[in-house]
Amino acid sequence: xxxxxxxxxxxxxxxxxxxxxxxxxxxxxxxxxxxxxxxxxxxxxxxxxxxxxxxxxxxxxxxxxxxxxxxxxxxxxxxxxxxxxxxxxxxxxxxxxxxxxxxxxxxxxxxxxxxxxxxxxxxxxxxxxxxxxxxxxxxxxxxxxxxxxxxxxxxxx
Amino acid sequence: xxxxxxxxxxxxxxxxxxxxxxxxxxxxxxxxxxxxxxxxxxxxxxxxxxxxxxxxxxxxxxxxxxxxxxxxxxxxxxxxxxxxxxxxxxxxxxxxxxxxxxxxxxxxxxxxxxxxxxxxxxxxxxxxxxxxxxxxxxxxxxxxxxxxxxxxxxxxxxxxxxxxxxxxxxxxxxxxxxxxxxxxxxxxxxxxxxxxxxxxxxxxxxxxxxxxxxxxxxxxxxxxxxxxxxxxxxxxxxxxxxxxxxxxxxxxxxxxxxxxxxxxxxxxxxxxxxxxxxxxxxxxxxxxxxxxxxxxxxxxxxxxxxxxxxxxxxxxxxxxxxxxxxxxxxxxxxxxxxxxxxxxxxxxxxxxxxxxxxxxxxxxxxxxxxxxxxxxxxxxxxxxxxxxxxxxxxxxxxxxxxxxxxxxx
Numbered sequence: 001x002x003x004x005x006x007x008x009x010x011x012x013x014x015x016x017x018x019x020x021x022x023x024x025x026x027x028x029x030x031x032x033x034x035x036x037x038x039x040x041x042x043x044x045x046x047x048x049x050x051x052x053x054x055x056x057x058x059x060x061x062x063x064x065x066x067x068x069x070x071x072x073x074x075x076x077x078x079x080x081x082x083x084x085x086x087x088x089x090x091x092x093x094x095x096x097x098x099x100x101x102x103x104x105x106x107x108x109x110x111x112x113x114x115x116x117x118x119x120x121x122x123x124x125x126x127x128x129x130x131x132x133x134x135x136x137x138x139x140x141x142x143x144x145x146x147x148x149x150x151x152x153x154x155x156x157x
Numbered sequence: 158x159x160x161x162x163x164x165x166x167x168x169x170x171x172x173x174x175x176x177x178x179x180x181x182x183x184x185x186x187x188x189x190x191x192x193x194x195x196x197x198x199x200x201x202x203x204x205x206x207x208x209x210x211x212x213x214x215x216x217x218x219x220x221x222x223x224x225x226x227x228x229x230x231x232x233x234x235x236x237x238x239x240x241x242x243x244x245x246x247x248x249x250x251x252x253x254x255x256x257x258x259x260x261x262x263x264x265x266x267x268x269x270x271x272x273x274x275x276x277x278x279x280x281x282x283x284x285x286x287x288x289x290x291x292x293x294x295x296x297x298x299x300x301x302x303x304x305x306x307x308x309x310x311x312x313x314x315x316x317x318x319x320x321x322x323x324x325x326x327x328x329x330x331x332x333x334x335x336x337x338x339x340x341x342x343x344x345x346x347x348x349x350x351x352x353x354x355x356x357x358x359x360x361x362x363x364x365x366x367x368x369x370x371x372x373x374x375x376x377x378x379x380x381x382x383x384x385x386x387x388x389x390x391x392x393x394x395x396x397x398x399x400x401x402x403x404x405x406x407x408x409x410x411x412x413x414x415x416x417x418x419x420x421x422x423x424x425x426x427x428x429x430x431x432x433x434x435x436x437x438x439x440x441x442x443x444x445x446x447x448x449x450x451x452x453x454x455x456x457x458x459x460x461x462x463x464x465x466x467x468x469x470x471x472x473x474x475x476x477x478x479x480x481x482x483x484x485x486x487x488x489x490x491x492x493x494x495x496x497x498x499x500x501x502x503x504x505x506x507x508x509x510x511x512x513x514x515x516x517x518x519x520x521x522x523x524x525x526x527x528x529x530x531x532x533x534x535x536x537x538x539x540x541x542x543x544x545x546x547x548x549x550x551x552x553x554x555x556x557x558x559x560x561x562x563x564x565x566x
Contacts, residue, residue, distance in 0.1 A: 009288065010290055010298070011290065012291075012299055013291035014295070015291065018295055042412070043412070044293075044295070051408075051409060071312070071314045071419065072314060073307055073314060074360070074362065074363035075307060076359075076363065077360075078301070079279055079303060080278075080284055080285055081284045081285050081287065082301070083301035089301060093414050093419075107415060108415045110300060111300045112300040112302075122318050140300075153318040155363060156323075157363070
């Protein structure tokens with residue numbers, strides 16, 4: 001297991017475009033942005049317009065917080081003080097199961113896994129969980145492997 | 158061919174040493190680099206009436222350099238940008254000169270990239286004690302995913318999975334660029350390495366080892382661009398700008414990781430423009446440069462720019478193909494991996510020197526274009542260096558390219 005993340009060394013500062021997203025994670029809901037005109041979904045929510053139809057009439061889609069691991073890295077040398085005690089830790093890109101669009105577009109999100117690197121492989125199913133921080137207003141989503149799958153791929157050193 | 162192909166030239170190049178640390182201001186270093194580039198061209202400061210630079214909020218300005226050197230500029234601009242900016246500012250200079258805004262333009266990058274602002278976000282002494290995750294950083298720093306190595310590693314990992322390539326392909330690039338650095342007196346790492354050294358190198362962020370990562374340094378470098386009519390009478394053999402593309406983007410340029418294939422990088426969208434403008438094909442290229450912030454960035458640009466097929470770069474680089482005296486020598490100064498880190502401008506500088514046939518190596522008469530071609534004696538000049546393709550990387554979603562032609566032997 002990766003060590004703990006020291007959130008006292010990380011100040012997460014929500015802004016106009018992201019406040020509602022952090023408010024949702026505080027309530028253990030995982031949101032992605034959604035276009036009210038064409039239905040396109042995207043992440044991260046820092047982008048204030050729809051990348052498909054350019055509409056700025058946008059809202060949110062509450063995902064089930066489940067997906068498939070698309071890629072990952074294993075951070076061995078820490079750069080952010082908050083993560084010094086966590087190394088080695090795995091950051092993953094996850095394709096959300098309920099954010100697949102008709103043209104093949106799929107919304108991907110990023111996050112830190114709670115799993116040890118030995119358990120991680122591309123293609124495995126993942127689910128979100130929520131981690132409290134010292135700041136009562138901020139809850140950070142994390143991800144964990146939640147099953148097995150055929151044809152997974154693992155980095156061989 | 159492009160309407161302006163071969164009409165503009167790079168006529169001067171210069172740089173400070175790669176330092177760790179410089180103990181100097183970026184203004185002091187920029188003045189040295191600009192002065193050296195002008196001297197190299199045989200120009201006085203008053204002969205130059207345009208200046209541009211790129212930076213990341215970490216450097217001095219064109220106005221400060223011009224003031225210091227007593228230059229009166231008709232055009233000046235400092236842009237925000239890192240890798241892929243030099244080639245874009247060359248394209249920019251061509252447009253400005255063509256339109257009459259200036260007649261000769263110097264472009265520089267000056268950075269205390271090791272002792273000052275480091276691109277990975279490290280601070281002197283180690284990890285950032287207290288970090289603010291604001292703006293875009295809310296959605297990467299909050300999960301400890303900030304540095305270029307960590308970001309590009311995500312594309313590299315998926316590339317390994319999708320293609321069957323192994324990290325030995327990364328090793329091939331580290332070995333080739335280090336070999337070239339061993340022939341470059343300016344390079345900070347000059348001891349050749351082997352695949353075993355690459356295997357033993359410590360992990361930074363898997364799939365990248367230390368030897369897959371560039372050498373951050375304090376340095377300034379500059380190049381001078383003018384019309385060919387001006388270039389003919391200057392000090393050096395002119396190097397002609399044949400074509401390129403400039404900070405070309407993919408779709409979804411700010412969030413690479415939702416794109417269908419995260420390793421289908423920007424070069425794929427640009428190379429036909431560059432080769433079409435230059436009026437050449439890949440087989441006309443004698444050597445390349447390829448932005449090597451990491452070994453992987455070189456690897457992926459080879460296929461993005463059509464030097465090999467999709468997913469074939471790992472096979473393509475095997476057997477030392479990128480080494481001097483092999484099929485497609487790459488980064489002959491040693492590049493970011495072994496010479497030092499300049500955000501790409503050093504690649505253009507080395508390419509110009511090779512095309513002039515005046516690589517500043519151990520040959521006593523290199524400045525006259527006389528070389529031994531004896532690698533054991535420290536010669537790094539290619540025998541045949543007529544056309545070069547320089548490929549540059551900002552990140553997965555942004556790339557530039559500059560195809561150059563020389564007329565020296």
